[in-house]
Amino acid sequence: MAEFDIQQLVLVSDATNDAENLEHLGPAMKEVYRNNKMKPFLDQLAMFIQRKEIEIERMCNSNYQDFVQSVDRLLSVRQGTVDLKNKINVLNTDVQQAGISLAKKKHELIESKRILENIAAATETLKSCVHFLDLANRVNVQVENRKYYSALRIVDEIQAIHLKSVIQFEFARHMQDCIPILQQAIKDAVITEMRAWLASVRSKQKVIGELAMDRMLQRQQRWRERATMGLKLRSAHNVNSAVEAAVNEENEVDLMDLEAFDIDFRPLYQCLHIFDELGLRAELKVNFAEDRHAQAKSTLSSQNCIKDRNIEGFKSLLQDIIGFFIIEHVIMHSTINFRTQSQSYNYPVHQLNDLLLTLFRTYTDQLEAKFSFNFKKLMDDDEYKPMTVDSQGEYDILQSAFTFNEDDDAARQGFPRTLPFSKVVPYCCEDIRSFVTQFYKFIEGFKQEQNELDELVKDSLDTLLIQHVHSVLLKKLESQNLSQIAQIIVNLEYFQNACGDFEHLLANSRSTSDTSKIDLQATGLFRETRRNAESRISDLIKSKINDVLELAEYEWMAPEVREVSTYIEELEPLLSAVLFAQLHNLPETIKKHVYADAFNHLATTLHGILTDPNVTQVNLNFVATFDKDIRRLEDFGQALNEPRVQDTFTGLRQLTALLMSDHTDDPEIRERMYPLVRPEDLNRMLEKLSNSPTPTTPQEKTGRRWDGMLRGWGQRSS
Structure with a gap:
């Protein structure tokens, strides 16, 4: 301790009232004790005493009395110092006891705080882990509840936020490895649901097609009614043309409104959304295209109904096909950058084209069979005599069946009137016109890429005229009956002329913009057969002349x-x-x-x-x-x-x-x-x-x- 401090203590001990100055002594001693300077303090005190003794001795030498007094005072101070030391020791002991107890309590307090902090940290960690595990469990719950987007968001939250706080734990590191598995599980679940939806749509597309066919039938009927009311549109504009669409706009029903069929497209949109979130839209497009391609192949491959002439089966098949493409249309127009027009309509439809051509050929076969039956009956019932018309109404009906010209004298005749041809000619021509009309009515609304259907009906009409009409007439020409042959020659001439009307009818009826001239092979064949029939008559007459002259x-x-x-x-x-x-x-x-x-x-x-x-x-x-x-x-x-x-x-x-x-x-x-x-x-x-x-x-x-x-x-x- 500094000498000043020693002097201060001396001054304190020199005081007459120790009680008053005890409070001054206490802090000083406490400072000595706190700073652990007891030994220096004692050493300084000893040196101070020694100096004082020397000083006293010197003073005593000069002034003994003063010295004695000083000694007495010094002794008094010494005694006070001893008492002070004892007090200090007692105070130090008390302070040491109090400090040990306080330090122990403080240590206990610090330890308690540390434990509390550890408990709080552990609690927070456990809470984080429990929340983390709860989120992981909620992923499965959301997937089970088909809330795939929520499940995906939870996985993203786990990965981006919660995983970092518990990554030091083994289960968290394991969970980190399982994140792709969870995402895959969500992807598999959503695509499974989407495919289940596709299967359900597959079962409903027939109903959609049936409604579409019914509505198209109504639309065609409205168009026919307008055409017969003097609009003169049908010959130039078929159903589905711009003119027809504009005329029927107010009556048109949106076939894309599928609410009536309980078709919910949310599974598809949800799947698309999830794959977008996963950045896998391209993969979904490929998978969806493959699934739809498989469904299209399955839908278009059922052609046994055509071979078996199963009309109901074919009707069901056609409804299936129509429903399939209507759904494709809805998907394409209700999504963005998912299904292009080429994907939705550019299926390998050669099977469908073959099916439709087979259908049309089958239909023409049925029309040919019906015509052949009717024509043979007409030929059997024909009397091979010029036809008699009894009234103007009957005459007008004949003129609508086919075009025939009369000379002025015949035109001035009243009724009944005799016409050159027999009754088989107009009735047959009416059946032929009906053949063409029914065929184009059957294919109405079908858009041809080329004119394959026009060629089909032309070839079928040629076949009908050649293999049925011409062949029967040719067979009849083997008769020996001159009047019958003469009437057949007349009929052949009118059939030959009627072929021009049929060519004109085909040109006006065809559903393409082709303007090329139509030539029926039957025209030349009727002409050639008529000439052969003329030779046949000449031969028969010559034969009859020879019979007379030979005998x-x-x-x-x-x-x-x-x-x-x-x-x-x-x-x-x-x-x-x-x-x-x-x-x-x-x-x-x-x-x-x-x-x-x-x-x-x-x-x-x-x-x-x-x-x-x-x-x-x-x-x-x-x-x-x-x-x-x-x-x-x-x-x-x-x-x-x-x-x-x-x-x-x-x-x-x-x-x-x-x-x-x-x-x-x-x-x-x-x-x-x-x-x-x-x-x-x-x-x-x-x-x-x-x-x-x-x-x-x-x-x-x-x-x-x-x-x-x-x-x-x-x-x-x-």
């Missing part, structure tokens, strides 16, 4: 000249029946051709009979009778009013006239008056006349002159 008995050496031969008496009514009765319904152009062909054949045959080299002898009576026969046939031909028929026998008649004349030996007269006579025919006939026996009648005697003529003719010919 005829010719009097080569006739005893007299007859007015007409027996075979002419038989041939004339035959020609009358054939040409005037059985062929009266033929068109004039065909009639003239048939008449000319028949008379040419008759003239050729008679010429062959007259000049037959197997007949070596004839007399002039036969020639004269033969000449009358020819004139009789010419008179018959006059009634036909056909110049080609009238001139048919000119050459033959010139030969007979020359044989009976006196000009056989005069070349100039012969060439001028008989230019059509061939020298070889005249030569042959002269030989036959010269070979006849000695004449017994005036005619025969006249005929003997042919000997000299023949010889002269032979010399001039050489």
Whole structure:
């Protein structure tokens, strides 16, 4: 302690009232004790005493009395110091006891605080762990409750916030490793639910398709009603065209409103949202596309109903397909950047196209079968007679079935009126028009990429006309009945003309913008068959003529000249029946051709009979009778009013006239008056006349002159 402190203590001890100054001594001693300076203090005190003793001794030497007094005082101070020391020791002991107790209590307090802090920290840690585990458990609960977005948010919260505070624990590190597993579990759960939703939609798409078909049927019916009310729109604008959509806008019902079918798209939207949150939209797009592709393949692959002609099965299949694509349409337009148009509609639809084409072919087959049945019945019921129309109404119905023209005289006739064709023609044409109309009604609303359906109906119509109409008519042409064949020729001509109407009908009905000309193969086939039928008539007439002439008995050496031969008496009514009765319904152009062909054949045959080299002898009576026969046939031909028929026998008649004349030996007269006579025919006939026996009648005697003529003719010919 500093000397000042020693002096201070001395001053204190020197005081007369220790009690008053005790409070000053206490702090000083306490300071000495607190600073653990007791020994320095004692050392300083000893030094202080020593100095004082020296000082006292010096003072005593100078002033003994003062010294004695000082000693006394010093002793007094010393005694006071001893007392002070004892007090200090007692005070120190008391302070030490109090300090130990206080320190112990303080230590206990500090330890208690530390324990409390540890308990609080442990409590907070346990709370964090419990909350962490509770969150982890809530993930599973949310997934079980199908609250996938909440579960995903909890996983994100665990990973971003709570995991950091408990990462020092083993279970937290394990939980950190399980975060991807939890996310995968959420992803699997949400995609499982989405696929279950897809399966449920698959079961409901048939109902959607059924409603769509019903509404489309109503829409088509409204359009047909408008078309029949004079709007004249249907031929240029089909159902689903812009014009039709605008006209029917106020009546249109949104097929995309699927609330009536209890279809909730939230599983899909939820799945899309979760995958977006996970950053896996691309993966979902691929998975969803694969699932829908599988469903499309399953939907489009059921074609047995077409093969089995199961109408209800096909109707169900078609409803399924329509419902499928309606759902695709809704998905595409209710999501963003999820399903593109190419994904929603660019399925490999070759199976669907094949199915639809098979359907359309099947439908055309059914229409063909129905038409074939009706046509055969019409042919069986047909009388092969010109059709009679009793009223203007019936006539108008026929005109609507197919176009036919009448000449002015026929048009001025009243009713009943006879038309050239038989009743099979208009009824058949009406069935053909119905065939085309029903087909296009069946495909109404179907958009063709090309004109494959137009080609299909064209080919089917050609098949119908060729394999049914034409083949039946061709079979009927094998008949021997000329009137029936004549009527078939007339019918063939009208069928040929009707093909132009059918081509026009196809061009107006087709559902594409194709403007190319339509040519039916049946047109040329009907034309060719009609020509063959004309030849068939000519052949039959020739055959009938041949039958008469082959059975005829010719009097080569006739005893007299007859007015007409027996075979002419038989041939004339035959020609009358054939040409005037059985062929009266033929068109004039065909009639003239048939008449000319028949008379040419008759003239050729008679010429062959007259000049037959197997007949070596004839007399002039036969020639004269033969000449009358020819004139009789010419008179018959006059009634036909056909110049080609009238001139048919000119050459033959010139030969007979020359044989009976006196000009056989005069070349100039012969060439001028008989230019059509061939020298070889005249030569042959002269030989036959010269070979006849000695004449017994005036005619025969006249005929003997042919000997000299023949010889002269032979010399001039050489």
